[in-house]
Amino acid sequence: MTNIRNIAIIAHVDHGKTTLVDAMLKQTGTFRENQEVETCVMDSGDLEKERGITILAKCTSVVRGDTRINIVDTPGHADFGGEVERVLSMVDGVVLLVDAAEGPMPQTKFVLMKALNLGLRPIVLINKIDRSDARPDEVVNEVFDLFVALDASDTQLDFPILYASGRAGWCVKNLEDEKSNLDPLFETILSYVEAPDVDKDAPFSMLATILSADPYLGRILTGRVYSGRARVGIPIKAVSLDGKVIEQGRMTKLLSYQGIKRVPIAEAEAGDIICVAGLEHASVSDTIGELSISTPIASTPVDPPTMAITISVNDSPLAGKEGTKVTSRLIAERLFAEAETNVAISVKETDGKDAFEVGGRGELQLGVLIETMRREGFEVSVSRPRVLLREDPDTGEKMEPIEEVLVDVDEEFTGVVVEKISLRKGEMKDMRPSGGGKTRITFHVPARGLIGYQSEFMTDTRGTGIMNRLFHGYGPYKGDILGRRNGALISTDMGDAVAYAIWNLQDRGVMFINPQQKVYAGMIVGEHSRDNDLEINVLKGKQLTNIRTTSKDEAVRLIPPLIMTLEQMMSYIEPDELVEVTPKSLRLRKKFLDSNERKRLGRESKREAS
DSSP: OOEEEEEEEEESTTSSHHHHHHHHHHHTTOSOTTOOOOSSTTOOSHHHHHHTOOOSOEEEEEEETTEEEEEEEOOOSGGGHHHHHHHGGGOSEEEEEEETTTOSOHHHHHHHHHHHHTTOOEEEEEEOTTSTTOOHHHHHHHHHHHHHHTTOOHHHHSOOEEEEETTTTEEESSTTSOOOOSHHHHHHHHHHSOOOOOBTTSOOEEEEEEEEEETTTEEEEEEEEEESEEETTOEEEEEOTTSOEEEEEEOOEEEEEEBTEEEEOSEEETTOEEEEEOOSSOOTTOEEEOTTOOSOOOOOOOOOOOEEEEEEEOOSTTTTSSOSBOSHHHHHHHHHHHHHHOTTOEEEEOTTSSEEEEEESOHHHHHHHHHHHHHTTBOEEEOOOEEOOEEOTTTOOEEEEEEEEEEEEEGGGHHHHHHHHHHTTOEEEEEEEEETTEEEEEEEEEGGGGTTHHHHHHHHTTTOOEEEEEEEEEEEOOOOOOOOOSOEEEEOSOEEOOHHHHHHHGGGEEEOOOTTOEEOTTEEEEEESSSSOEEEOTTOOOOOOSOOOTTTTOOOOOOOOOOOOHHHHHHHSOTTEEEEEOSSOEEEEESSOOHHHHHHHHHHHHHHHO
16 A cells, blocks of 8 residues: 555644544444444553543554544643654644644644644634534634744735534534534545655655554654665664764564554555664654765654652651662662653652663643552652743843743632732733633743642632743742741651540641541641641540540541642642552652651751741
């Protein structure tokens, strides 16, 4: 089959990319009539299914007539932008998916900007058109305005518009047309997206854009063949972006996508997206080709990490009780292996040797890495995320990452949101009504000001607000930002928490633990109602006597504890606190468990401040 089209589906998180790919696979006969297929079949990872988001870019292919359409499903969350940048270099066209009610969001802007910069001509698909609050005409105008704002060329501005419901499996060119299947989408892809412009007679070369591991084949590199023909058994070499030869080897296995499966093939030609095995050290952005190739294929430089956490060995009194991988050697191996396959993450050893600094795009990306390690049996301690500052090369001024934040809230909550974000050194750039009694506000906020704000934002807007963020660039350092106002409730002893003790201490603040939960000295068991830390004894049982009175036998009524997710815990803690992560538990603790040591360090820091 010589006719090939390579497309990527790009959109903001939760606008329906993966659901649309499901429908495309079903309508091209990829699955048998009676085959049972789960929804969002492309989201194969456990975390992807649980969170309902795409974390890793994935390829698939469908056959339409005599043409094979290779489709790449990309992540929509800004923290996984590293994936989006790379995969767009594999394709000749993009389908830009936009929610018919929400319209273009920050991530829409991010992925569209990357596509336009590469010279791709997008097809605009207004999805979820069957929503009761859909506003297709306004959304089309907003999309056009976004293209103009991103300096799209005249040919890019002349984009085809389609209307669809990915879940219902139909697409139309005009809203009055019959809504039966996705044929209009396939026809538009075949007529609008150009076939790969390649030289099939030149020596074989391909650019590796996705790296994965297979227990039988080893490292598998997925990418697009830029020239020539790939054959099993030919000698190949890998060349880095700066032209250095990384290694030489032989192509032991060649795979192509058929539906969602990787199928072995003997030969592939220029323009196709393939997977190769046989190289041990080649990685993402490397050029793989015949031995005569010397010039690497140009690749997009990846945006640098803007946030870092310290991951260290778990040294709490409960260490090693729940996990199987607890040593610094195992943690180091896992983190460096992650950095090899995920170019948006950086890892380096700290002076302590038992701790590693891990840089990434945001709290979600770092949280996903720790959650994945936790499920693999690791026990670690995690510090509060901190932003990575830069120095202006011309002025020597301190620069920090700034995020563009887009907030959709009910009109009654606009005041409190503007006030809270201004306290975090945010600047309001735009404010306009978005229909249905909601207001859309755009801010530029320092990335460190947003650490821990998500849960506060949800509380302030009674759970109705939507906040989206996107890396905007580096700006001058904005000064100190007020941290958590409340102190911590800290356990004084080790043992199992007692319901009676928790009941007596409920008026001191919000509890994080349940009765019978294991605690230790220095563990944070709640949030104090005041701004100072308070040490409490949650192990103290009721004094039993033979006197019975109604006042003494009062029933123990407990307020349910506040249970936080991993990302919430990471953003909640202060610099002198840690999150203890094990396969079964998440605990908050002080960095120094000994009370006397904490007091001594507190006195020293006060002396230094004065």
